[in-house]
Amino acid sequence: MMYTSRYDSPVGPLLLAGQDDTLTGLWMEGQKYYPTSPGEEARESKNSPVLQQAERWLDLYFAGKRPTPNELPLSPAGSAFQKEVWNMLLQIPYGEVVTYGALAKQLAARRGTAGMSPQAVGGAVGHNPISIIIPCHRVVGSNGSLTGYAGGLQRKVRLLTHEGVDMERLFVPRRGTAL
Numbered sequence: 030m031m032y033t034s035r036y037d038s039p040v041g042p043l044l045l046a047g048q049d050d051t052l053t054g055l056w057m058e059g060q061k062y063y064p065t066s067p068g069e070e071a072r073e074s075k076n077s078p079v080l081q082q083a084e085r086w087l088d089l090y091f092a093g094k095r096p097t098p099n100e101l102p103l104s105p106a107g108s109a110f111q112k113e114v115w116n117m118l119l120q121i122p123y124g125e126v127v128t129y130g131a132l133a134k135q136l137a138a139r140r141g142t143a144g145m146s147p148q149a150v151g152g153a154v155g156h157n158p159i160s161i162i163i164p165c166h167r168v169v170g171s172n173g174s175l176t177g178y179a180g181g182l183q184r185k186v187r188l189l190t191h192e193g194v195d196m197e198r199l200f201v202p203r204r205g206t207a208l
Contacts, residue, residue, distance in 0.1 A: 031070055032077040036084055039091055039191070040184045043161075046071065047079040051104035055083065055159045061179040062156060086162065091191070095123045098162050105158045113139075114153035121167040124192040126199070129154065130171045147171075155179050161188065174202045 031053070036043040044064075046054035056063050074080065082101060089096045098119050105115055117135065121127055129147040132154075137145040157165040160180055166188040170176055178185035182201050190196060 030072065032074040032080055033071050034073060034075055034077065034080045034084070036087055038087060040161075040180070040187050043087070045080050045083050047077050047083070048104070050079055051102040052079055052083050052159060052162070053104050053106060055162055057160055057180040057184060060160070060181065062158075083162070090161065093191075098164070101162060103159055103163065105163065107153075107156065107158065110149075111153040111156060114150055115157055115159075115163050118154065118157065118163050118165055118168070121164055123164075124194055126167050126169045126189070126194055128169055128171045129177070132168065151177055167192075167194075169199060170202075173199045175199055176202045 031046060031048045033044060033046045036045055040057060042058040044054070044056045044058065045052065046064075054064065079102060086096045086101055105112065107115065113136065114132065117132055129151045133145040133147040133150045136150060137143065151168075154165045154168050155177060157163050157179075160166070166178060166180070166185045168177070175182055175185055175189075186196070186201070189199070
């Protein structure tokens, strides 16, 4: 059975979804790829242990603490490639950013290939179904551009600022994706 709950956060309402004992989704209201329905059999519940655990994690995060994603049982649905990229996102430290290009190079090295498309990595990052906890907001363009956040650039700026990221070298592009 799929359970959902709503969480009011400093970046707006969030929808959490869990199945069995794992967290399967966390979306910002109105974000690109926001589910029209997390599942036909989804039922709203404030009593789901995994959703309560995720809400406590979010309470700590937004209170300025540094909970780690490995404190939660995560089970995002996606392709093998997407899951590989999302696992890489879990390694980005709180308050730091990496580029799509750096992730692509790291993935190519892991796979023993000559190269990997930063755009392909960006596509996987953009389809992350567990926002904030799997920190896709910590990925930026190679020139410091904050483009490409499914939750919206204002939310990306708020999350990075919340984490104390030095915003001096980062900028909001005039044109780009997910503006």
